[in-house]
Amino acid sequence: MSNFAQREIPVIIVLVTGLLMIVPFFINIPILADVSAEVRRLIVPIAAFALVLGGVDVSIRHINKVRRKSSGYQFSFVLLGTYIFFLIVTSMPGLVDIYTTAYITVIGRVNETVFSLIALFMASMAYRAFKMRTIETLLFGSSCLLVLIANAPIGEVLWPGSVGIRDWIMSVLNMAGMRAVGIGVALGIFAYGIRTMLGYERIALGEVVIRRKSRE
């Protein structure tokens, strides 16, 4: 593929699409607004297509893994079996209940279990890592402890004053920090968007993949 097709066409598509989103927000041109709305509606089928594309890509990778019997191919086998199962039960209208039951009883419960385990690791981590060795860690740790005490009902019972301190930490210190972070992130996203539209930022367009492939 020529350099123009590989590098310039994606940038042109991003630039035109980006302008279609931005310009109608500031200037009232009815035809542009209609085109912009139509493009936004296209996002839903494109996102659905991306899911299909992702599914095909995952299948190919794991079929190859099973065929070559490379390390951990048994897991790939399970993945493919699950994938085919869900493909069948979601494609046939009469099997929706089986899909829902399978999703809730397998994926749902696994999700809940794994997430619950995080609480145990957080408690263990708090013991091992929350050492207040410097002034900074002392300030950080003390504010964490105060918020932790006040957030639980028992904290209010044992020490009613903790609520006032927690509210001050959250509404003054935290608020100031969050505002700064929020405005900083917004400016960063704006700059990143402009750079991507102008072709300076190519990571979003798969530049890393292109480079790696050309090295190979």
Place this chain on the structure above:
Amino acid sequence: MSLKSLEKLDPRWIFLAFLIAVSIPIIQPLGLPIKISDNTRRVYQAVEDVPDGGLVVLTPDFSYDNRGELLPMLETIFEHLLTKDVKVVSVGFYGAASPMLMEEAMKAIGLERYGKEYGVDFVNLGFIAGDEPAITSFGEDTQALVKVDYYGTPISQLSIMDSLNNAGDIDLEISLSAGMNYPELYLRQWQTTFGIKVTGGCVGLIYAPLLPYMESGQLEGYLPSLRGAAEYELVSNRPGAAIIGMDSQSLVHIVVIVAIIISNLSMLAGSKEKEAEEATI
């Protein structure tokens, strides 16, 4: 056992303490008092202020990993909405689990208990892929984007959908969110353009970044985590799973606080011992 030796405490002791702390209130509830914050009262008032015949969009933007934290919130807010003369449209932009969780809440509460009918007073539109652009499209022209509900019924057969053409028709958006930026998406795409009210609740992790939006009045309050759900259950006089969970949370917080204090005391004991050894040499 010296204080210093606790520095190398087997983490399984902490896990055991954790298990005991979670279990005790389930066997014997402690019934600790829960103070209702102004923030929760703002969320409650935002729901109360929806006019008769008004339209509320409820978006469960979470999955099963956050079910324990956000499902009690979804159930209590949904039940509160059912007691009012309002129409409720539920739609998920977060993932495939959103409509299932909404269905779970719907079955747990029961529409018929409040004389409500599916398709007339409530509809579950399912999951719509596409994230922020999908939210924008939903807000701009709902009828063009949504063709069927979660169960495959065409929306032309659901009378509730006649009153929703774009986000301007929404009286209140309630987002129950596990994702960092979801409340911001509704503020950006629906509130900025159509001026609608936005409120809801979220997991504890993302509560702090949302505080500036509450102070500026963009968010009509926001419920933080299980604590927020428990407060909402109290303020709306519907005690449920969140209040029961708060006792366990209290004891677990105590375990974590004690663990942090012990770990720092053992560190101090260790460093003092080391200083004494160096002075002897």
